[in-house]
Amino acid sequence: MLRTAARTLSRRVFRQTLRDFCEKVPRNLRVSEAISGAGLGKNVQIQGWVRSVRAQKANLFVDVNDGSCLQSLQIVASPEYNDPQLTFGSAVEICGVLKKSLHPKQPVELEAEHIHVVGECNPLDFPFKIKERHKLEYIRQFPHLRGRTNAFSSLLRIRSEAAWAVHSFFKENGFVQIHTPIITSNDCEGAGELFQIEASCPQNSEDDNFFSVPAYLTVSGQLHLEVMAGSFSRVYTFGPTFRAENSQSRRHLAEFFMVEAELAFTRSIEDLTKVMEDMFRRTTEHVLDRCPQDVDLFHKHVTPGHRDAVETMLKDKFHVVTYSEAINILKQSSQAFAFPTNWGCDLQTEHEKYLVKHCGMRPLFVVDYPYQLKPFYSRDNQDSPLHTAAAVDLLVPGVGELCGGSLREERLDLLKARLEEVGLEDTYSWYLDLRRFGSVPHGGFGMGFERYLQCILGVDNIKDVIPFPRFAYSCLL
Structure with missing residues (x-):
């Protein structure tokens, strides 16, 4: 009886430990999934390219898009994450908790706990400029970008x-x-x-x-x-x-x-x-x-x-x-x-x-x-x-x-x-x-x-x- 109870208890402990581990491991989401609220309240990871960076005293705001939809996902981070390599066009992996946004134009935002710049991009050399709507004739010159x-x-x-x-x-x-x-x-x-x-x-x-x-x-x-x-x-x-x-x-x-x-x-x-x-x-x-x-x-x-x-x-x-x-x-x-x-x-x-x-x-x-x-x-x-x-x-x-x-x-x-x-x-x-x-x-x-x-x-x-x-x-x- 004692052995059976011990085995049952160890199974419960194992399952709980597994659940706790899974909660800590970020779930990889596409931007379109995140915006739809698929991982709301969960620890998630977003991979994509930076569309804009706005540094303020209290927060750092980064918009990231991975091509899955038109709308970008807003990332809210501490100013300490304001890395010089974090620029318009750079490739990033960002982990954090997906939460509801107070801003009426966006349903969710990601509170970043970790930001990793995977690929740098010099915005001065990048042919497309932030917040500029380029004509189709212009962007046609850069089929690779x-x-x-x-x-x-x-x-x-x-x-x-x-x-x-x-x-x-x-x-x-x-x-x-x-x-x-x-x-x-x-x-x-x-x-x-x-x-x-x-x-x-x-x-x-x-x-x-x-x-x-x-x-x-x-x-x-x-x-x-x-x-x-x-x-x-x-x-x-x-x-x-x-x-x-x-x-x-x-x-x-x-x-x-x-x-x-x-x-x-x-x-x-x-x-x-x-x-x-x-x-x-x-x-x-x-x-x-x-x-x-x-x-x-x-x-x-x-x-x-x-x-x-x-x-x-x-x-x-x-x-x-x-x-x-x-x-x-x-x-x-x-x-x-x-x-x-x-x-x-x-x-x-x-x-x-x-x-x-x-x-x-x-x-x-x-x-x-x-x-x-x-x-x-x-x-x-x-x-x-x-x-x-x-x-x-x-x-x-x-x-x-x-x-x-x-x-x-x-x-x-x-x-x-x-x-x-x-x-x-x-x-x-x-x-x-x-x-x-x-x-x-x-x-x-x-x-x-x-x-x-x-x-x-x-x-x-x-x-x-x-x-x-x-x-x-x-x-x-």
Whole structure:
């Protein structure tokens, strides 16, 4: 009996000792967790970067952020912790007790018991200055450091949530994700704007290709998705794509991300436009709901007033006009365009932006383009006298074209004739096989992810919505 009682007592002592030890060991929290009150009243540790230091007679105030949210956590410490190395931009580990704050603008604060400067930062050399709101053009010069700024850290959190929302949308709607290749032997767009891949150390002679055929960085995963749409009725991909465009415009990059989807057993453009519109709405609503502070930072300080534009875009169902109707709208306009507006011409950015403005600054679908303007895979509407393709573009305010898609030509004879016309029958013999073995009506589209971010945030330059922009004559890092 005595031995049993002793064992029971020792277990209780051990458990109490363990609890006491755990109470003393600081719990590692992210700033977002601390601000939400997750460790209130507990001994916690915060790791991050100093956003500001304010030394007073009675207290030292330090704001620390770790990138988990826009708001920084205020640290209250004794003046004895005012270390010369504790400066704006320095990396720190801080332990203390998380308590409720008396200040109305912050729910909690950390009473520091230990401050350790992990990495020093000389504020005189640091390109970003405390309490200064730098423009996006300025911070773009420092791709290795711009994640430390409020604006760009907000952008990256928004980008992360938007990407998650896109994947979630497709998952909930029965799409299977396909990892399409980055290295490819085809030019899906047919524009010839390709980066060719060559081995830095040729294996044999200079005439040999590493892959036995010329290989390129992909411009689109569409053709590979079409392959998979012959086995799965709904597929999508989300990954990097590349265009060798010698462009310095605000809408183009040499490397960017594309969201692409393909639907089998699809017979109308309306099937595609519904998915495009639903994806846009669901993703945007998710971002507005999950990143309110980050979005507000852009809409208040970077692109003032853009929140109203986003709400207008989400208010009503997207407009739909045919290409012919769009040309008539442009012809009746009093605006002088730099590019022609005759039937058969391709719509330029100036045309796209005017059409969106004409429709009340709401997203606009333009359908049924001239057949000769679209790639070989676009379905022939076989209408007369206007020869059009079952193609669609989604135009949005501030950006112009956001999505492009079409029904695909599933009729073997028509597809074969088109490939012969453009001299690609041998190159795409495998593509013809897709029409020989269980072909079905199908269609798909692609959306430029960076342009989407430009659209909802109102950012003028596409280089400011991607972590590491690649464009002609620039490949920093």
